[in-house]
Amino acid sequence: MEEKINLKEIEKKAWLTSFTAGGIMDLTYGMLLVAFAIVPLIRSMFGYVYIIVLLTPAIAGTVLTKYVVQPRIGFVKFSEKRKKTRKNMIAIMILVNMVLVTLLYMTLTKSFPGILGQYFDGMAFMLVTGIGVIILFGVFAHLKSYRKMYLYGLLIGVGIPTAEFLYRVVGSPLDSLLAFGITGSVMFVYGLIEMIRFLKENPKPREA
Amino acid sequence: MVSKNENPLPRIDKVIHEPARLNIMAHLYVVESADFLFIMRQTGLSFGNLSSHMSKLERSGYAKIVKEFIGKKPHTMLQLTKKGREAFDDYRNQMKQVFEDLPKNKRR
Numbered sequence: 001m002e003e004k005i006n007l008k009e010i011e012k013k014a015w016l017t018s019f020t021a022g023g024i025m026d027l028t029y030g031m032l033l034v035a036f037a038i039v040p041l042i043r044s045m046f047g048y049v050y051i052i053v054l055l056t057p058a059i060a061g062t063v064l065t066k067y068v069v070q071p072r073i074g075f076v077k078f079s080e081k082r083k084k085t086r087k088n089m090i091a092i093m094i095l096v097n098m099v100l101v102t103l104l105y106m107t108l109t110k111s112f113p114g115i116l117g118q119y120f121d122g123m124a125f126m127l128v129t130g131i132g133v134i135i136l137f138g139v140f141a142h143l144k145s146y147r148k149m150y151l152y153g154l155l156i157g158v159g160i161p162t163a164e165f166l167y168r169v170v171g172s173p174l175d176s177l178l179a180f181g182i183t184g185s186v187m188f189v190y191g192l193i194e195m196i197r198f199l200k201e202n203p204k205p206r207e208a
Numbered sequence: 209m210v211s212k213n214e215n216p217l218p219r220i221d222k223v224i225h226e227p228a229r230l231n232i233m234a235h236l237y238v239v240e241s242a243d244f245l246f247i248m249r250q251t252g253l254s255f256g257n258l259s260s261h262m263s264k265l266e267r268s269g270y271a272k273i274v275k276e277f278i279g280k281k282p283h284t285m286l287q288l289t290k291k292g293r294e295a296f297d298d299y300r301n302q303m304k305q306v307f308e309d310l311p312k313n314k315r316r
Binding site: 014076 | 234235237238240241242243244245246247248250255278283285
C-alpha cells in the first residue's frame with residue numbers, strides 16, 4: 001500500500017466529515033456573525049424581528065445538514081467514547097451559544113448588568129467577555145478536535161470589544177456592521193464556495 | 209503470538225490484506241457502524257466494488273449488513289463483527305511483527 005494506514009487519522013477524518021462536510025460550519029458561523037452585524041439595524045427598523053434573524057443561522061445549519069449534506073455523505077454511528085464527546089459538545093455548545101447571545105445582546109443594546117456596570121466600564125467588560133468567548137470556543141475546539149473552531153472563537157471574541165470600541169468612534173449600527181459584518185461575510189462566502197464544491201463532487205445518489 | 213523463529217508472513221490474513229478490503233475494515237474498525245454511502249465516500253470505492261468486497265468480508269464472518277431505521281427511513285448499515293475486530297487486531301500485530309523483524313537497510 002502506498003499510504004500508511006493511520007487509524008486515528010481515519011477516525012478523525014470520519015468524525016470531522018460527519019459535521020463539517022460541505023463547509024456547513026463556515027456557513028453557519030458566517031451567518032451567525034452576519035446576523036450579529038445586522039441585528040441593531042433590524043432591531044431599530046422592525047423591533048423584535050431581530051430574534052428571528054438571530055435564530056436563522058442555527059435553523060439553516062440544521063436544515064442544510066439534514067437535507068443537503070447528510071444524504072450526500074451517508075450516515076455513521078461512532079463509538080461510545082465519541083458519542084460521549086458529542087453529548088458533552090452539545091451541552092457546551094448550548095452553554096456557549098446562550099452566553100454568546102446574551103453577551104452580544106448586551107453589547108449591541110448597551111445594557112450592562114448593574115453590579116458589573118459599577119466596577120467595569122463598557123470596554124473593560126467587553127474585553128473580559130471577548131476573552132471568555134475565546135476560551136469557551138477553545139475548549140469546544142479541543143473537545144471536537146476541530147481546529148477551525150479556534151478561529152471562530154477568535155473572530156467572535158475579538159469582535160465583541162471591537163464593536164464596543166467602534167461604537168465610541170462611529171456609533172451604531174456601523175459598529176457591529178464593521179466588527180462582525182466583514183469577517184462574517186468572508187466566512188459565509190468561504191462556506192458557500194465549500195458547499196458548491198461539495199455539491200459538485202458529491203452528487204446525491206439515487207439510493208441514498 | 210508468533211514465536212521468534214516462526215515466519216509470520218504465511219500467517220497474514222489474505223482476506224484483510226487485500227488493499228480495498230483493508231481500507232474498508234480500517235474504516236469500519238474506527239466506528240460502530242456506517243451506511244454504504246459513508247463507506248463509499250470515505251474509501252473512494254465504487255458501489256459495485258464496495259458490494260463485492262463486503263460480500264467477501266461477510267462470507268468470512270468479518271462484517272455484517274444490518275437493516276436499521278433512522279427516523280422513518282430504512283438504512284443499510286455495515287459493521288464489523290466481533291470476529292472481524294479480532295481478526296483486524298491480529299492482522300495489525302502480525303504486520304507490525306513482520307516489519308519489526310526485518311533487518312535495517314545498512315546500505316543507506
